[in-house]
Amino acid sequence: MKHPFLLNRFCLSSERQIQAMREMGIVSVEWDPARSTVEPLPECPAGNASGPEPDFGRAALAGMQDEKRMRLERVRQQREGLARRERQFEQQAIAAGDIFRSLLARPQDAHRHACALVGGIVEKLVGTENMVIHLVSQKSREGGLAFHALNVMGLSLMLGKTLQLPDEEMRQLGLGGLLHDVGKQDVPSRILRSSRRTAPEEEFYRAHVGYGIKAVSGLRELPVPVKNIIACHHEHCDGSGFPNHLVAERIPRLARIAAIANRYDNLCNPFDLREAKAPAEALRQMFRNEAARHDQQMMQLFIKTLGVYPPGTFVALSNGSVGMVVETNAADLLHPLVMLYDPDIPRSEALLIDLRDAELTIESALSAAKLPVETVEYLAPRGRLDYLVEGSRN
Numbered sequence: 001m002k003h004p005f006l007l008n009r010f011c012l013s014s015e016r017q018i019q020a021m022r023e024m025g026i027v028s029v030e031w032d033p034a035r036s037t038v039e040p041l042p043e044c045p046a047g048n049a050s051g052p053e054p055d056f057g058r059a060a061l062a063g064m065q066d067e068k069r070m071r072l073e074r075v076r077q078q079r080e081g082l083a084r085r086e087r088q089f090e091q092q093a094i095a096a097g098d099i100f101r102s103l104l105a106r107p108q109d110a111h112r113h114a115c116a117l118v119g120g121i122v123e124k125l126v127g128t129e130n131m132v133i134h135l136v137s138q139k140s141r142e143g144g145l146a147f148h149a150l151n152v153m154g155l156s157l158m159l160g161k162t163l164q165l166p167d168e169e170m171r172q173l174g175l176g177g178l179l180h181d182v183g184k185q186d187v188p189s190r191i192l193r194s195s196r197r198t199a200p201e202e203e204f205y206r207a208h209v210g211y212g213i214k215a216v217s218g219l220r221e222l223p224v225p226v227k228n229i230i231a232c233h234h235e236h237c238d239g240s241g242f243p244n245h246l247v248a249e250r251i252p253r254l255a256r257i258a259a260i261a262n263r264y265d266n267l268c269n270p271f272d273l274r275e276a277k278a279p280a281e282a283l284r285q286m287f288r289n290e291a292a293r294h295d296q297q298m299m300q301l302f303i304k305t306l307g308v309y310p311p312g313t314f315v316a317l318s319n320g321s322v323g324m325v326v327e328t329n330a331a332d333l334l335h336p337l338v339m340l341y342d343p344d345i346p347r348s349e350a351l352l353i354d355l356r357d358a359e360l361t362i363e364s365a366l367s368a369a370k371l372p373v374e375t376v377e378y379l380a381p382r383g384r385l386d387y388l389v390e391g392s393r394n
Contacts, residue, residue: 011035012029074354074357079352092150093147094146096117096145096150097146103216103218104215108220110219119171121389122157125391126167126170126391130329130331132328132389132390132391133311135387145182145185148181148265149181149182151261151265153261154387154388156257156258157389158261159302160254163298163301176228176229176233179216180212180233182216183207183210183211184208184211184212187205187208193271193272195270213230216230228252232246241259248295256295260302264286267285279313280309281367283302287300308333308334310328312325313325314365314368315363317361317363322340322375324339325337325338331392332356334355337352338353339351340353341378350378
């Protein structure tokens, strides 16, 4: 880090960089012609009739050191921002767990707290120009009902904002996303976790929809669209879903949104994390293999909103580094915030690169299965993908 450049390996692209390196006493660098974008300049002829050339190296070095300090300050702020969002997500998970536990004993309190939780999130989304989707790292691999509920709520609201839903529908969508799986509290964990259920077990599993409607029966003021999200989040547009085998637009609009968010999170965060799909793989499966199940317009907007490189995507950068996308901004989907893999740096201090500010690009998305185990565990130590969606005016 004792140099004015953000990385140790990069593409030399300006005279200023060369002057700064000379000022540091560097007389040679390793050159990889396969990664170069231009041919080397011809060697300067011997002698210089115009006299000694002014040395601008010191000024170039000082300027680049100032720029580096500013970049490092931005990295520090980004790291603090990630830590703040992780604390915020944990607090929301605790609040969601309290809501689920109090539904039967204190339904009106549960309703009030749920509305407050959703309302605070919607307020940060409505009226802002863009969205920022953050990957949240949790202490535990076990997500549980609260974490899944928050993911579905956040992803649903993300799609709802893209669809430009009015404020009230956004609140209903958020509340439905939060409560959509509340009926799973009455299903044994053994059945929920099983990927190969017997016919009776599958019938028991599907009953969580009815249990969910029963669980919210004490919420007298719960809007019908919210109940319909609970009732219909497993319906498919081709009629193959459950419990009522509804088709296409007979499925309420907000339930179609929640169904997409629910399926995506279930693919990325199954109970058995060995079966987890990378974000791009999950989207590909939903769009290609399960196209008939989902509202196609909504599905296309969901993919567009998450971006080419959704949070949690492993990527190869143009300088040969490997990283993971931890934040995307709807205003600039091709230049996300990336955490770099560097075994010489503790994971807690991992370098964050905002590709909007760096002379780097993403060359390709990578499959976790094809990466070394130590790389995957460094970038995604718990294997889960949890999301926090916020509004942005940038």
